[in-house]
Amino acid sequence: MDSLTIPPVDLTLMAPLLVVITWATVLLLVDVFFIPDGRKKLTGYLAIGGLVAAGLVGLPLWGVTGTTFGGMLRLDPFALTLTWVFLLVGILSIAMSLEYLPSQGIEQGEFYPLIMFAVSGMILLAQGTDLIVLFLGIETLSITLYILTGFAYPRLTSEEAAMKYLVLGAFAAGFFVYGIALIFGATGSTRLAEIGAYAASRGLGDLNLTLLLGGAAMVLIAFAFKVALAPFHMWTPDVYEGSPTPVAAFMSVGTKGGALAALVRLLFEGLPTLSEYWLPVLAGLTALTMVVGNLGAIAQTNVKRMLAYSSIGHAGYVMLGVMVAGEQRGPEAFIFYLLVYALSNLGAFAVLIALEHQGENAWRLDDFAGLYQRQPMLAVAMAIFMFSLAGVPPTAGFMAKFYALTAAWEGGLPWLALVGVLTSAVAAFFYLRVIIRMFMTEPEGEPAPTLNRGLTVDIVVTAIGTIAIGLIPAPVFALVERSLVALGGS
Secondary structure: OOOOOOOOOOHHHHHHHHHHHHHHHHHHHHHHHHOOOOOOHHHHHHHHHHHHHHHHHHHHHOOOOEEEOOOOEEEOHHHHHHHHHHHHHHHHHHHOOOOHHHHOOOOOOOHHHHHHHHHHHHHHHHHEOEHHHHHHHHHHHHHHHHHHHOOOOOOHHHHHHHHHHHHHHHHHHHHHHHHHHHHHHHHOOOEHHHHHHHHHHHOOOHHHHHHHHHHHHHHHHHHHHHHOOOOOOOHHHHHHHHOOHHHHHHHHHHHHHHHHHHHHHHHHHHOHHHHHHHHHHHHHHHHHHHHHHHHHHHOOOEHHHHHHHHHHHHHHHHHHHHHOOOOOHHHHHHHHHHHHHHHHHHHHHHHHHHHHOOOOOOOEHHHHOOHHHHOHHHHHHHHHHHHHHHOOOOOHHHHHHHHHHHHHHHOOOHHHHHHHHHHHHHHHHHHHHHHHHHHHOOOOOOOOOOOOHHHHHHHHHHHHHHHHHHHOOHHHHHHHHHOOOOOOOO
């Protein structure tokens, strides 16, 4: 009988992930036993410290490429760059929550470790090279988001949003698991590299090809749900509207970033030889997503729902880089767009939170009337974010859309780039509508919103980042280019 071989484990390759998980676990206990009620902001500050520490731990790993756990996890510049983006998203989301939670009467210390666990799921998706690991990453992210969505208990809209998300998320998880089973049945492996090698070198009989295509289709459906690609997007507006605003902000970036990072690995490591099957399908879904998201946003008078539909449209723009990730510009466009979208969208949600602090509902479009006269800083910042999301120069959003559309054009999808240009023109309408309300209408007597430290930092950092990247994109382009290696051969 052969002895059991234990695969080598190199924990240094997953150091940022281990720091986030360990810190979050310890922080749960510290919060329960040492941090009294009314001082839960201290838990938030400790959570931010943990995420910063995870980012610093990753600095010595720049340029390192290797696998661990028998090839189930890979650290490479692609995964490490995404890890830093996810950590930044977590830090900004926690910062905007520090005053929001007590102001809404829902301050609980568990909120901050849950954000950290969600970030760990995103990092796991970026590093995973095995379908089982990708499933674990998806579920780690999803389960924490189910809880966070319903965190505003006993607000009925929050509980309703959490229930919708849970039921539909469980349905999508079933597709993912059954898809993994079919892929394993066809290839005998769940490792992406082995799946790709099997399909390329051995060829596939009719039965195996059917199993593999069926499994791949089910896995892609699960990813489409997480990314909110049309027609799997219907949960997004209701869940975003009902969940606490910082959670909606975090979800709008986190779920897309983590799921799309895993999708890039799946498509170009596990299924590259089947691109003739999945590329037309994904291209159709991407075009539909850009159209549905932007047209749906036009009809909204609720700004939070408008940002939800906007996030659907932006999922389509990010997909332009994902589909051509086998080309040089594809993954670059994906990472760059994700970073820019994170800054712009988190900043816009931070402005919503600032308005909510004054007791305003702040989600109706009319609530932005005369905001420049009431709070000039908020109005200018919101205008920057709206211009960036619309893709207006000289903001970072313009450079991100230009990069994504160029990647699609050079990657052999010119018609899809054209759809992106046309839908971007449509999107400008509803973004500019918010700006017109803020600067060109009279206030209706609402009090001037006040900013706390966390929101001020969030808004200033995201606004400066949005403008700086738009004016001087070269350093960020260079960083993104250096962060990328051939996905299939790293």
